[in-house]
Amino acid sequence: MSPVLRSLAGQAIAHPDDTALIGDQGSLSWSQLHEAGQTLRAWLRERQPRTVALYADNGPLWVIADLACLAEQIPCVPLPLFFSPAQIQHAIDDCGADLLLCDQPEPESIPLAVRSKQGQYMTLGEQQFWAFPLITLQGNAPDLRETARITYTSGSTGAPKGVRLSLEAMESVASSLCLATDARREDRHLSVLPYATLLENIAGIYAPILAGATLLCPSLSRVGLQGSSRFDPGRLVQVMRELEPSTLILTPQLLQGLVEVLQKTRQAPHPGLRFIAVGGAVIAPQLLERAQRLGLPVYQGYGLSECSSAVTLCTPDQQRRGSVGHPLPHIDVRVADDGEILVKGALFQGYVGTDTPVIDADGYWHTGDIGHFDDDGFLYVAGRKRDIFITSFGRNVSPEWVEQQLMVQAPIVQACVLGEEQPFSIAILVAAPEATPQAIADAIEQANHQLPDYARIGDWILADAPFTLDNKLLGPSGQPLRHAIQQRYADRITQCYQEAS
Template structure:
């Protein structure tokens, strides 16, 4: 699918039908197309447009205008740390930023100068040498970052719209006329499945400010706020990560309140979903269905739906080819053009569109994809954030009070650490060290709790001869106290 196909679909809708909504503000399909058209001249000289902003119709309009103009769009998650923002803007040679947080951009000292306002966002620009990108790059999506410097994924417009078109086809018979954007639009999952796909089907998209939906940054997530918004705006669909679904389920169980009755489809993705959680959600009236995807594949790869559901991540969508090679899931699509800075990708010399996911899995007899864990040592929190434990461990080991550290938290809402104190240091010193280390990390990579443990040594089988901790042995040895850290949900420290 090409951008022209998307805009043709928008033009075919009744001009006075509502396309986007935030509070009392409405944008009809006619007004949406006019706003996109009006922005195009201002993007004429822009090579890379970054948007750092809360969810809003303005975010969606800027994204569509970049798509229509052929301008590369760099969505910036608001949870990125200053170092990650600096890295993303520098590595992409971004020349224009639209933001409702202009002070964060100015504070990076990258030469951006404010040049007026547009739709409530500040327009910042700078003169910077252009960067060579893979041919057909339409969007650069930086993941949460498995280390302090996230990797930029270069994606094609055709591949992204293939995803949207496949979702529209797979869910086309469901009575979805209004979608509520709950995840940040800067996340590719909401961008593709929550913006492009609903627009293709002519659905209204409601885009409240994220705080009004219960997002509280370091303080976690308030499901009561989400419940009230869903009751108020009555959407038929929304997208959640597992931890938000869990919070909502626990809220309904604790209060005895009924689930909103307007919903017919809740897509849950971004990380592994416990089957028990899906059963609990549906028993309460939340129609939750698990899916699976990756940034490199244009987001959604497979999903379950009413009438085609299983204890797995669903049937692959028709726009992707999925095969299993030596137990690992490989996926081919038109979306992935290469990683930022890869000379072969810039030269257009990639020999295949196939991507090795690092996930272990198999295709079942009914054509569904079943995952069996990861082949790489990468943590994925239940909020869908990718985190290399070595990155967080390095921040901890930079503290004099900490002699050894092993970080975990795969499929959990927050990270924990097993800490060995330096000689002469005790609990107070460790607590202060963790607090200092957390300040150097973005919210989602900070520790929610930790344990003071004995040293990891070759003698107890928890370290190699050269002193490197043996991760699996350590986590297995401390499995019981680790599990106890997560038992009290009320005192858990959740970082998004």
């Protein structure tokens, strides 16, 4: 039996009336959560769907549906709420999902071309959901045996890739995270990231269940998230004050927003908050230090969907400035001669439509990230191998590193750094509403002080609008789509270099 499901059943017997989960509309005890999962499992067994797509906000329904699919061994495909209708249709067609579980009666983002017009209304205690049969491309039913989860990630093309994961791989990560974070029954984990994000799915549902901890799952709007890139940190501060979590996960941008609000309001985090994992992008050390000075227990980590999320993590006893920590117990990490990070353990089964991932002769998967280990085994990540550009002076620059140095400055909200085969780098910047040109220039100067001369910003362009999913300048995980941004601002970039020559 799955360790997660075994722990759930055990908690329902040993602590039936203790609170397992708290959502916007109330709470569920361990016995209620287990019973709801079993009820939905029985419903799924009657219908025998091939693959289930899950489209819902954070909340009890998401957790129940996930657990029911695990118990019935049906592949589950979380669909991010910020995906466009075209991306959703691609994901459904790609994986051959034939049933949609949804928390709304008319999901406008789910094209009618792939779903029935009216769903079947169902209730699980006080939880309500709708089930829609899905229409997939004829004959498009990939072999998903041994696959428990398909998580879709989007690259620069915008066409999501389905990463196939086994339950064993995901549970090995969850067990490692329990050990690394010293998870305990008294914990209260607040899910800030969408459950459709693999890390939150594993660390925010599976790990707390293994530990017997309480899941705090408010809706995304309640914690201040809208879409993939709009965030109101004031709402998060309010939820943290109301729910008093002990653990949570943030991206660098969310952490920066939280830090700025706490600094402005002179608020302190509540004393029970003991572990904030931060990952998803390169993080400027200064941001972590600002957070720590405010009393936020922040610890940087590193992971990829293809590695079932987390690979390394700093902890209270093992942390170092600029490092993403030591490898977790379930995994083996190497760095190749060219600096590429290689991983073995808890790897994905391949992308949808492919048989197995491409691994080398020693069993390692090449991540495409660049990094190095220090003498004490701490890993440092510089950025994506494919994003590194070479200046006209032959220097390698990781733009993500430079962008984090820029975005830690208050006047700068978003940044995209470019400079392939050029004498200096240019930054395309989205500024804070109140930022003046002088404030932006001063912020760049501050960032440049933290950088070697070859990586410093030589000129900058103020973007016409924020980078978003809608204008196709931002990827789903919050990364700037460099090629698209370079094309959008090509004339102004050319003008900057011409004026400097």
